[in-house]
Amino acid sequence: MDHFPTNWGRPRNDAIDAYGTYPIHSRPKNDQDAFSAGVQRTQQPIVTGTSVLAIKYKDGIMMAADNLASYGSLARFKDVRRLHPVGDHTVIGAGGDMSDFQYLQTILDELTISEFTAQDGHSLGPAEIHEYLAQVMYARRSKMNPLWNSILVGGVKDGKKFLSYVDLLGTTYSASTLATGYGGHIAQPLLREAVEGREDTLTEEQALAIIENSMRVLFYRDARSLNKYQVATITAAGVSISESKHLETSWSFAEGIRGYGAQTQ
């Protein structure tokens, strides 16, 4: 029997302080085992999702992400859901490593259940979910073991719209239009042009048209994107995530391109 409570549940190591000569609070740690050198941490994403877009509009937040999870340049999974509801007022959308995203879904589910079981009349809104995620992401980057994602958090609670970003470094920011990954370069300028100053007047139809147009441009230009995507709306009435939609695209212009490739005239 080891009489030192600080050692309970830890691997035994008689090479370190076998006779318990240290005071309890400053005992040397013996939790390094023979395998600790072989422990690996996420240094790069493996199965990845690309952009997520989100905007504010009259009734709340609209968010979109396609259904693709890539394995490098291989379009590996084409029916992946990258928008995920959390509680009754929030949706999160993630780009980056999909296994890390699934892990985040799991801990957020745990969190919402423990809040639900308290039955104290409080529920987590988008601001709380975002703050929690930011703390998790920042804590993991500080352990040099990041969760490789960029995430948008959107929602409506108590009549207030909320839209914010958080990523693998724990960086956060909010704006009336947000886009992760490639969308940050391609879609964000389009979204800003269409939305800024009109956050409280855009109708759902107008918002949807803006989102659809941006998703189409992304599909044309982002090689890791898919023409199958979902749209989430979060309003005072609650959360709804659409079934997968297909983008209408047109490629006939390719016929008219001259000057390079096989056709020179």
Place this chain on the structure above:
Amino acid sequence: MTSIGTGYDLSASTYSPDGRIFQVEYANKAVENSGTAIGLKVKDGIVLAVEKLVHSKLLVPGANRRIQTIDRHIGLATAGLLADGRHLSNRARDEAANYRETYNAPPPLKAVADRLGLYVQAYTLYSSVRPFGISTILGTVDEDGPGLFVVEPSGIFYGYNGAAVGKGKQLAKTELEKLDLSQLSLREAVIEAARIIYLVHEDTREKEFELEMSWIGPETNNTHLPVPQDLLEEAETKAKEQFEFEDDAA
């Protein structure tokens, strides 16, 4: 009581010569001193109801809840020592969360009841601890439909169609047996549960009480929630009518 003075009742780790563990039987006495709790398993849902005895007028209405939520789809009601009930509900939450973590699926109530049974039973083995002074009703609705269990201080647990624990359990069970539980709708079950609690309370002529009720079923999207205020009031009004009728007859 025959056990007193024999010395066989001083520890949960000591049998009496005829094979009983008196500490567990005393724990059952603690349950019998408590306000009644009942559970109804009906066609498409579960109703839990508790006769919460209010020992002081100074208490805030709604304080000291005896019905707890364990998981989205699981509710728990206790009769016995209030603090023991809170401890066991915390344990139940941990077990439910642990099941989710391991299997990434909502825990079936049988699994939670099983683990709680093991936990409660462990407190009947050692001289250094006291058995739980509570009987616990667990209710759920999952993909296999509604489920209802009772965990006793001995750690034993059974599945039921209708369950009653606490002071008025005999009368409550008699009333539950009269019902055609499998044909009752959830709303009808709420009315019946309120009626039974009021009936057993009237029988004991105890002090003031509050009716505490929760349900799981289609109305709640199969989550465990308190019965809404308007339905609760309707059920209480109907429950009180049964006595007015009796008074007229008498």
Place this chain on the structure above:
Amino acid sequence: MPGMVSTSQPTQQSFNPYTENGGTILAIAGADFSVIAGDTRQSEGYSIQTRYAPKVFRLTDKAVLAVNGFAADGNMFVKKVRQRLEWYRHAHAKDMPIRAIARLIQTMLYARRFFPYYVYNILGGIEEDGTGAVYSFDPVGSYEREACRAAGAAQSLVQPFLDNQIYFKNQTPAPGTSFPKHLPLSTVLPLVIDSFTSATERHIEVGDGLEIYVVLAKGSTSLQGITSIRGVQELTATSEGERVFVIRRDLKKD
């Protein structure tokens, strides 16, 4: 052998826990006031992440902290400083004096000497003796009290300007006169605004919005001047005498 790849150690591209989010901050101390300002743009590389992410924070009625560098570290650092100030309030029933906050910030930064908060801090406010103060820090806690300091992306543009206009560097006083030790608020505020419009003009990471915090000492003569400024907002929470104001201005968004 040259050119041979070592097989004994797997090579890994290691994770970089830092980034640089642009922006600029500055602070100037007067005789009985202190001005702390920062732009509100947050960027990474050539992308603007948001046009409004505050970098200047009111800590107490006599202390304002500006943070610049890696935004995630900055926000976490402000959160931790505020937590410590709250604990101090619970223990001592008063706000921590600014010179103690400055030393606290040094301790907190140096505690992370080998995994630093990648943040430049400038603390501005009023000392217990009623004088305006500016403390500036490097990321690992080295600090000093100064009359003015600029930090961040456009430090190299703004600091020389401040040296010239506040410290009168490279200027010679007219014969028989000397330069003032402290400038009045009415001179300082335009200097701050000009610093930021100029930085916005010449640095791509600076712009969008400007937040200027002004902390006045008890009975400061600058009070009449500030209340007449367009769009000024008072943030004072206690009635101890010091007063905090914020002035918000637009900067060019290109």
